[in-house]
Amino acid sequence: MLTKAPRGTRDILPGEVERWLLLEDIARNLCCLYNYREIRTPIFEHTELFQRSVGEDTDIVAKEMYSFKDRSDRSLTLRPENTASVVRAYLENKLFGLPQPVKLYYIGPMFRYDRPQAGRYRQFHQFGVEAFGSLAPALDAEIISLAYEFYRRLGLNNIVLELNSIGCENCRPRYRDLLKNFLETRKEKLCRDCRNRFINNPLRVLDCKEAGCRSLLTGIPKIVTSLCPECAAHFSSLKEELTNMDIPYKINPFLVRGLDYYTKTVFEFTGESLGAQNSLGGGGRYDGLVELCGGQPTPGIGFALGIERILLACKGEKFKINPSLQVYVAVIDREADKIAGRLVKELRGMGISCDRDYLDRSLKAQLKQAGRLNAGLVVILGGREMQEGKGIIRQMDSGKQETYPLAGMAEYIWKTREQEDSTK
Numbered sequence: 001m002l003t004k005a006p007r008g009t010r011d012i013l014p015g016e017v018e019r020w021l022l023l024e025d026i027a028r029n030l031c032c033l034y035n036y037r038e039i040r041t042p043i044f045e046h047t048e049l050f051q052r053s054v055g056e057d058t059d060i061v062a063k064e065m066y067s068f069k070d071r072s073d074r075s076l077t078l079r080p081e082n083t084a085s086v087v088r089a090y091l092e093n094k095l096f097g098l099p100q101p102v103k104l105y106y107i108g109p110m111f112r113y114d115r116p117q118a119g120r121y122r123q124f125h126q127f128g129v130e131a132f133g134s135l136a137p138a139l140d141a142e143i144i145s146l147a148y149e150f151y152r153r154l155g156l157n158n159i160v161l162e163l164n165s166i167g168c169e170n171c172r173p174r175y176r177d178l179l180k181n182f183l184e185t186r187k188e189k190l191c192r193d194c195r196n197r198f199i200n201n202p203l204r205v206l207d208c209k210e211a212g213c214r215s216l217l218t219g220i221p222k223i224v225t226s227l228c229p230e231c232a233a234h235f236s237s238l239k240e241e242l243t244n245m246d247i248p249y250k251i252n253p254f255l256v257r258g259l260d261y262y263t264k265t266v267f268e269f270t271g272e273s274l275g276a277q278n279s280l281g282g283g284g285r286y287d288g289l290v291e292l293c294g295g296q297p298t299p300g301i302g303f304a305l306g307i308e309r310i311l312l313a314c315k316g317e318k319f320k321i322n323p324s325l326q327v328y329v330a331v332i333d334r335e336a337d338k339i340a341g342r343l344v345k346e347l348r349g350m351g352i353s354c355d356r357d358y359l360d361r362s363l364k365a366q367l368k369q370a371g372r373l374n375a376g377l378v379v380i381l382g383g384r385e386m387q388e389g390k391g392i393i394r395q396m397d398s399g400k401q402e403t404y405p406l407a408g409m410a411e412y413i414w415k416t417r418e419q420e421d422s423t424k
């Protein structure tokens with residue numbers, strides 16, 4: 001127990017964490033380009049927030065939440081997703097007073113109690129965005145294009161965008177009736193979950209992964225044919241916007257998503273070769289959610305992308321990084337340690353990453369360590385050169401080396417790097 005992390009959780013170690021940092025950098029840069037500002041919400045919220053917004057009948061609320069009572073007997077839940085929390089924060093902090101639309105993004109851990117498997121964890125991480133205050137289909141297209149560009153920058157060029165519209169409170173009840181009529185004669189053959197869904201939320205049957213249920217859906221009426229004029233116009237403008245932006249999509253009439261707050265647009269990004277857990281992200285509009293949580297009617301739209309799954313999908317792509325160190329300071333003898341300490345401090349102060357030996361290693365072992373750390377330069381201090389007030393600077397890739405006076409060495413290294421960077 002003491003040396004094993006809880007099932008479904010994992011450590012992200014040096015070597016892997018660099019891939020996370022790069023991914024997060026790409027996400028932050030893109031959000032800055034698209035004018036989305038970061039929001040950080042608590043890891044836990046009142047349980048009721050998720051029950052009301054995600055929906056009591058969803059798998060997330062019914063089966064997957066980490067809920068607990070605190071010492072004051074309040075029911076709290078580790079966030080299984082972040083849209084509900086962002087809506088809560090939007091209302092609590094009166095972000096509706098800001099110029100609209102309010103465009104936010106987040107990166108952080110989520111928690112769902114599900115059977116762990118490749119690409120499915122109990123603690124996982126999402127990069128998500130949420131935008132409030134506009135009904136324009138162009139905003140749906142912007143959000144989708146942000147996700148699309150994010151995958152592209154990671155080298156994931158084979159992502160499929162699946163798209164659907166699930167209508168609004170005006171047109172959905174009519175479709176729900178059509179669906180119920182269609183399923184009525186087949187309901188005995190549905191899986192146990194779907195028999196409950198048939199009663200509580202028949203739309204969710206469309207999303208069932210069971211082969212038996214899927215085979216019963218042949219010939220089922222499609223929701224897009226039941227949309228009210230407003231939802232139909234929204235959907236067709238969105239498709240035009242996507243075509244205009246050269247973003248390919250596939251209409252999936254079975255896509256309803258596993259959370260209850262969606263209205264109109266829903267979408268999902270799937271990747272090849274990821275097996276069962278092939279959803280790399282998803283989102284949609286939630287024009288009724290702010291009101292449901294106690295605010296004025298305010299439209300909203302967003303997505304969340306699963307970071308672990310994306311990194312799994314990136315394995316074969318060119319998105320690889322080699323962590324490296326700019327300078328390693330090695331010493332020939334321990335008398336040089338003090339000078340090494342000063343030089344390392346000076347270089348770091350100039351923004352140059354560097355490291356030195358703390359294990360009393362031989363010079364040979366220090367050079368080996370510099371190689372392991374992928375250092376660009378090694379400075380060697382000590383011996384005859386040090387008595388002459390100099391040190392050796394060796395370029396690790398070419399093996400070229402020179403001696404240089406210790407006074408001014410940090411500045412010399414800094415200037416040389418600047419010149420190299422400007423010619424790259």
Ligand code: HAM
Binds near residue numbers: 080126309
């Ligand atoms: P979601 O579809 O539940 O949507 O999750 C989004 C993504 O999180 C999934 O597509 C998947 O990549 C990742 N994910 C979900 N569960 C797991 C898991 N157990 N292990 C690893 N990755 C997982 C939402 O969470 C909505 N809040 C998205 C949204 C934002 N809609 C509007 N705004």
